[in-house]
Amino acid sequence: MALRGTRARLTLTYAAVFAVVAGAAAVAFYLYTARLQLGSVDDSLTAQAQLLGASIDSGNGGQVSFQGGQPLPAESSQGIAIAALLVDSTGTVLDSSGNAPAYRAIAGVATQARATDSAIYQTLTIGGVSERVRAQRLSAMGAGPSTVVLVVSRSTAEMQSTLTTIAVLLATTVPLLIVVASVLGYIVAGRALRPVRRIAAAARDISEHDLNRRLDMQLPPDELGELGATFDAMLARLDASFSALRRFTADAAHELRAPLAVMRSEVDVALARDRNAADYRDSLVSLAAEIERLSRLADQLLVLARADAGALQPQREPVDVPDFVEDVVDRWRTLGTQRGLTLVTHLADSGHLRGDADLLRRVLDNLLANALEHAPQGTAIEVSAAPAPGDAQWWLITVADSGPGVAPELRDRLFERFARADPARARNSGGAGLGLALAAAIVEAHGGTLTLDTGAPGARFVVRLPA
């Protein structure tokens, strides 16, 4: 609908501009033609006047006559009817052609001409007919006294009729041209807008379920081609983010339903018949483990959702970094010992950063839990905390194990939600693959970064936090 409007608007604008230009051109053409016509009438009058002037004698005693008293001719040598008369300063007609107007009709022109050497031209209506009149005193033509004026005149009817024909022609063809141009303009606008129409139709057809489609318009690289390409690029970005969202939703649904399925089956099977107390206790223990798993997941999803909404606002309180790290590591020592692992710390003597100790504890807990899970028995997990070398504005906290490290194919999506090296293994060991995503979100909320040091032999995570 809007396109139809655009097409009509384009056509209207085009037609209006064309009409103004064509109208102006027509008027200019008409005026120019009228001027040329008048010029040619004047030229014929001048030629006749000069021809006549050459044959005027001014005899002795001021006697002025045409060829010794002949009447002036009524037409030019080309046969054009041109009246002529000679008048003196008293208004006496000395000589005239048969078709000459009466003196009073041209008295004004004659009087003006008597005062100057130049020829005077005027268009007068004489006896109901439009006449072009030329008057000049004989002395200016070198033919006699300055008191006598030669007046020649010619009807403009022929010129008028030519001009009328031209005007009629212009008045009919110009509107016709405007109509034709508008139709052509409408067609051209339609053609020009066709790609827009195709883009609009394709965009309308593409729903959220087939964002993998592209317009692929194969347009020339002009503005519309660019529009098509831009649209495709936007679709690609939409597709990527929709896919990510869909994957996240599906993963989240799976991770939430899996423990629920375990709990439901545990309860259903336990209730299917009467059992002894030990069996019930086993079921409850298993349920407690699943509840724990679900709670952890719900908690992680909540923190991530807050981070997404930009609502994860860490407290900015002074944290004594060496104390804090030592304290967190201490809590893991017992579990480490049980698994035959040593936890070693390399900490700066003192120093503070401004941050949220509760949130930062979760970061370290996640990194330590990962390290404890992957480190081979009998090895050490090394934790360090020190100001960044050469830049005391930043703290570097690292957790390194000597396990197998992160597989290259997993590195790119290591910090993505639900990223797991092996879906099945992780599911049975309890992690949903949110830990690192969560840790990264918390560090980023502090204005820092969490990275994997790919140069290290095992897995070495580096937390960079502003002091």
Place this chain on the structure above:
Amino acid sequence: MRVLVVEDDLRLATNLRRGFEESGIAVDVVDNGSDGLQAAAGTPFDVVVLDGMLPGLDGYEVSRALRSQHVSVPILMLTARDSVEDRVRGLSAGADDYLVKPFAFAELLARVRALGRRHLDNRSAVLEHGPVRLDTDAHRVSVGGSDVDLTAKEFAILEYFLHHPGRVLTRTQIEDHVWNYDFAGESNLVEVYIARLRRKLAPTAAHGMIETLRGTGGYRLK
């Protein structure tokens, strides 16, 4: 009845195994797609319960592979995804039925039993033969109106006989349908259980209904 459960979540698999076994259904559990494919293609299971999301080959791929190998065992898919697309994907991969997690175990059991009956002439949950009446859903057996208390295995053997009245069933057939892999090779297991079943039926009108066919190594329900 013998069911294969392909499920990588050990806790869920354990609960399913326990639930099925207590309902007299023999269960084999594998925790990945390729083992599931191998087991389902090589053993005559009555039903395969297949998780959609598995490491390696996923459930959809296993189902498709089984169908392309012309294995027609009924497949029930378990899925954590309930979008129409996911369900269609499961069914078009050759699954016969699906359940969305979390599900009621009773519903899984009823669906597995219904799928197990699909290839039989008698599809009702209650099997009757002469004075014997066996209700698979309620897990009850009565002869001439009075209940007989059977263990899960005895029940399963009787159910198998009732599905094939008058037909010769070999020891191997019975073993394949009533026991899982854990018992494979214990050759006199079938004899032992049939002896127990006969002993429980002896005082009733069903006395002597299961006969041993000398020479064929098989049994028949008269």
